[in-house]
Amino acid sequence: MLGIAHLLGIILAAFGLAYLLPIGCSLATGDGLWARFLLAAAITVAAGLVLAAATYRHRRELKARDGFLLMTLGWILLAASATLPLLFALPQLTFTRAFFETMSGLTTTGSTVLDGLDSLAPSINFWRHSLIWLGGLAVIVVAVGVMPLLGVGGMQLSKAEAPGPVKDEKLAPRITETARSLWVVYALLTLSGVLALRLCGMTWFDAICHAFSAVALGGFSTHDASIGYFHSAAIELVLIVLMLISALNFARHFAALRRLSLKPYRLDPELKTSAILLAASVVFIAGLLTWHEVFPTFGTALRYAAFNVVSLATTTGWVTVGPTGFTTWPVFAPIWMLFLSGIVCNTGSPGSGVKMFRTLVLARQAGRELKLLVHPSAMAPVRVGGRPVPERAADAVLAFIFLYFMTVSLLTFAMLLTGMSFDWAFRVVVASINNTAFGLPGQGAWNLHGLTQQQTWICTAAMLLGRLEIFSVIVLFTRTYWRK
Numbered sequence: 001m002l003g004i005a006h007l008l009g010i011i012l013a014a015f016g017l018a019y020l021l022p023i024g025c026s027l028a029t030g031d032g033l034w035a036r037f038l039l040a041a042a043i044t045v046a047a048g049l050v051l052a053a054a055t056y057r058h059r060r061e062l063k064a065r066d067g068f069l070l071m072t073l074g075w076i077l078l079a080a081s082a083t084l085p086l087l088f089a090l091p092q093l094t095f096t097r098a099f100f101e102t103m104s105g106l107t108t109t110g111s112t113v114l115d116g117l118d119s120l121a122p123s124i125n126f127w128r129h130s131l132i133w134l135g136g137l138a139v140i141v142v143a144v145g146v147m148p149l150l151g152v153g154g155m156q157l158s159k160a161e162a163p164g165p166v167k168d169e170k171l172a173p174r175i176t177e178t179a180r181s182l183w184v185v186y187a188l189l190t191l192s193g194v195l196a197l198r199l200c201g202m203t204w205f206d207a208i209c210h211a212f213s214a215v216a217l218g219g220f221s222t223h224d225a226s227i228g229y230f231h232s233a234a235i236e237l238v239l240i241v242l243m244l245i246s247a248l249n250f251a252r253h254f255a256a257l258r259r260l261s262l263k264p265y266r267l268d269p270e271l272k273t274s275a276i277l278l279a280a281s282v283v284f285i286a287g288l289l290t291w292h293e294v295f296p297t298f299g300t301a302l303r304y305a306a307f308n309v310v311s312l313a314t315t316t317g318w319v320t321v322g323p324t325g326f327t328t329w330p331v332f333a334p335i336w337m338l339f340l341s342g343i344v345c346n347t348g349s350p351g352s353g354v355k356m357f358r359t360l361v362l363a364r365q366a367g368r369e370l371k372l373l374v375h376p377s378a379m380a381p382v383r384v385g386g387r388p389v390p391e392r393a394a395d396a397v398l399a400f401i402f403l404y405f406m407t408v409s410l411l412t413f414a415m416l417l418t419g420m421s422f423d424w425a426f427r428v429v430v431a432s433i434n435n436t437a438f439g440l441p442g443q444g445a446w447n448l449h450g451l452t453q454q455q456t457w458i459c460t461a462a463m464l465l466g467r468l469e470i471f472s473v474i475v476l477f478t479r480t481y482w483r484k
Contacts, residue, residue, distance in 0.1 A: 001069075002055045002058035003055070003058050003059055003060040003062065003066070004062070004066055004069055004070050004073070005051060005055045005058070006051075006052055006055035006056060006058055006059045007059075007062065007070065008051065008070070008073055008074060008077055009047075009048045009049065009050070009051030009052030009053075009054075009055065010048065010052050011048070011074055011077075011078070012044060012045075012047060012048030012051065012077060012078070012081060013044070013045050013047075013048030013049050013052060014048070015044060015048070015078055015081060015082075016041045016042075016044040016045035016048065017041075018130060018131075018134060019037050019038070019040060019041035019044070019085070020041075021126065021127070021130045022034075022037045022085065022123040022124075022126050022127040022130065023037045023038060023041070023123075025122055025123045025126040025127075026121075026122070026123035029122040029123065029205075031121040031122050031123050033085070033089050033121055033123045033124065034123070036085055036088040036089050037085050037123065037127070039084075039088065040081075040084035040085040040088060043084060044081045044084065047081070065481070067472075068472045068473075068475050068476060068481070069476060071142060071468055071472055072464075072468060072472060072473050072476060075103075075106060075107070075464060075467065075468065076464070078102075078106055079099060079102045079103040079106050080099060080102075082102035082105070082106065082127075082131055083095060083098035083099050083101075083102050085124070085127055086098040086101060086102070086124065086127075089121060089123075089124055090114075090124070093114075094453075096453050096456050096457065097113045097114075097449075097456060099460060100113050100448075100456050100457075100459065100460050101113060101114060101128065102131060103460050103463055103464060104218075104220075104437075104463060105128055105129075105131030105132045105135055105218065105220065106131050106132075106134070106135035106138070107135060107139075107352075107435050107463045107464065107466070107467035108132055108135050108136050108139055108216045108217055108218040108315075108350050108352075108435055108467075109218065109219070109315075109317075109432065109435040109436065109437060109463045109466075109467075110132065110213065110218035110219025110220045110316065110317045110318075110435075110436075110437030111219065111317070111431070111432070111437045111438050111439070111447075111448050111459070111463075112128075112220065112437075112447055112448065112449070113447070113448050113449045113451065113456065114128075114447075114449065115224070115447065115449045116224065117221065117222060117223055117224050118222070118223050118224055118229075120222075122205060125209060125222050126205075126208075126209060128220050129208075129209040129210075129212040129213055129220050129222075130212065132212055132213050132216045132218035132220050133190070133212035133213075133215065133216050135216060135218070135350075136186070136212075136215060136216025136217065136218065136246075136350040137179075137182070137183070137186050137216075139216075139350045139467065140182055140186065140250045140348065140349065140350055141179045141182060144182065144249075144250060144251050144348045181254055182250050182251075182254060184254075184257075185250055185253045185254050185257060186215065186250070188257075189215050189242070189245060189246065189253075190211050190212065190215045191211075193207075193210075193211030193214055193215055193238070193242045194207050194208050194211040195207075196238045196242075197210055197211055197235060197238055197239075200232060200234040200235045200238055201230070201232060201234070201235065202230070202235060205222070206222055209221075209222050210222070210227075210239065211242070213316070213318075214239050214242035214243055214246065214316065215242060215246050215350075216246070216350045217243065217246050217247065217314050217315050217316045217345070217349070217350040217351050217435075218316065218317075218350075218437070219311075219316050219317030219318050219436070219437025220437075221318065224447065225322075226318050226319045226320070227239065227307070227311075227318045227319065227320050228319060228320040228321060228322065233303060236303070236306075236307045236320065239307070239311075239318070240306060240307060240310050240311075243310055243311060243314045243316050244278075244310060244314070246314070246349060246350060246351075247274065247313075247314040247315075247344065247345045247346060247349050247351050248265075248268070248270075248271055248274075248346050248348075248349055249268065249270065249271075249346045249347055249348035249349060250348050250349060251348045252264045252265055252268055252271070252348070267385065268346070268385070269360060269384055269385035270346040270347065270355075270356040270357055270360065270385075271346065273356055273359075273360060274344050274345075274346060274356050277340070277343075277344060278309065278310060278313055278340075278344060281309050281313070281336065281337075281340060282302070282305050282306045282309045282310070283302075283305075285305040285309055285333050285336070285337075286298060286301040286302040286304075286305035286306070287301075288330055288332065288333060289301040289304065289305060289329065289330070289333070292329075292330050294328060294329055294330075304320060304321070305333075307320050308320060308321065308326075308337065309337055309340070312334075312337035312338065312340065312341050312436060313337060313340035313341055313344040314341075314344060314345060314351055315341050315345055315350075315351045315352050315353060315434055315435050315436040316436075316437065317431070317436045317437020317438060318437070319439075325439060325440075334427075338427060338430055338431060338434075338436070341353055341430075341431070341434045341436040342354045342430070342434050343355065343356055343359045344356060351435075352433075352434050352435035352436075352466045352467060353433075353434040353435075353436075353466070354400075354401065354404060357384065358397045358400060358401065360384045361382065361384055361389055361393075361394060361397045362397065362398075362401065364382045364383065364384060364389070365382050365394055365397075365398075368380045368381075368382050382394055399471075400469070400470065400471065403470045403471065403474065404433070404470060407433060407462075407465055407470055408426075408429055408430055408433060411429045411432075411433070411458055411461070411462050412425050412426050412429045414458050415428065415429060415455060415458055418452060418454045418455050418458070419452075420455060424440065428440075428448070428451075428455075428459060429458075429459075429462055432459045432462035432463050432466065433462045433463070433465060433466035434466055435463060435466050435467055
């Protein structure tokens with residue numbers, strides 16, 4: 001435990017460097033908040049150094065099992081630290097809401113409890129988007145380099161696809177090597193997004209903020225009306241492309257960039273299934289919107305369907321609808337998009353939910369069982385992308401699905417105890433555990449500032465559970481984990 005505390009202290013001290021981003025923004029825009037960010041940075045670095053120094057003699061090489069505790073405590077610690085500038089700059093903001101906002105950023109959820117984003121100080125807005133961007137990189141590194149090593153929910157099958165050497169016992173070198181390999185891809189995609197959005201008419205500030213969110217699949221925006229503020233088909237198209245690319249496995253991007261070949265994409269079964277499902281959903285919902293006369297023409301319906309379906313399905317959560325949200329749409333559309341948010345994103349992406357890999361394993365397993373009912377003696381191994389799925393991995397996927405639905409059910413009941421209606425309790429919980437930005441009608445395009453304190457903490461817990469694949473948090477509450 002003390003060895004993990006030493007590393008957490010180092011991480012916290014290093015996190016202090018992240019404050020250079022909003023400090024630079026504050027100085028550039030002249031909003032006068034740079035001193036408060038500097039104070040927050042000093043407190044963060046000092047706390048991290050004190051923790052690291054106090055546990056220095058307990059430092060050791062981390063084992064794979066240490067990853068569970070490191071990830072959970074790391075996300076909580078950094079989210080708590082990131083609240084400091086919000087609390088300094090927005091004195092009316094409670095710690096509960098500030099912690100929700102920073103957890104939403106670091107888990108790349110993108111839901112917000114802040115009202116009046118258009119008039120928010122630029123450096124505060126930039127800090128929110130910086131958290132999403134940094135959280136997105138951390139999520140990719142964890143998804144590609146740590147989850148396969150830990151075998152969480154059957155993810156050990158993707159171990160061979162991760163860049164860098166595989167070290168089954170030592171965790172720290174694994175994270176370092178993977179981060180180095182993925183950083184270039186992440187940075188290049190972000191830079192491309194910034195330039196493309198600027199060319200489409202966004203200001204440099206909006207372009208940077210929204211590129212940060214798009215690459216990390218987070219729904220933060222600098223405007224209460226979300227992407228609907230811009231009324232630009234070109235901006236929507238650029239963001240659609242960025243979200244689709246970011247929803248794919250970043251290990252594939254790394255392989256394609258290194259080989260200068262599209263072959264890694266052609267061989268990806270997750271990509272093929274996600275693309276077909278998204279295309280069919282966009283066309284069907286566009287037709288549904290036209291049928292119900294929500295929009296006057298199929299072309300207009302297709303534009304709105306394409307952006308909102310891709311946005312929610314990739315767990316980003318931006319919208320181009322008004323303050324009433326999707327209440328004017330047929331109820332099938334928003335519920336279907338919420339369903340897609342749980343399965344469309346690929347492993348090794350900043351997206352969350354069940355993910356397409358586990359969905360394919362479940363589908364193949366169901367097909368296998370149906371075949372065995374007719375031919376009990378048949379040899380019918382479960383395969384995904386031509387590779388056999390070991391029984392251990394298939395069992396882990398089934399266990400993950402069970403815990404996923406049980407967690408959704410229990411948190412929905414917890415929401416019901418707070419007085420929220422079942423419809424909205426279920427939607428908010430599913431969106432939070434899928435790390436998808438969500439909002440209540442009439443509170444800005446996508447805002448949750450109407451939540452009570454208890455409801456806010458429930459959503460915060462759901463975001464953390466969803467981000468860390470549920471297992472990584474729940475295992476810490478078992479006797480087996482703490483037994484030597």
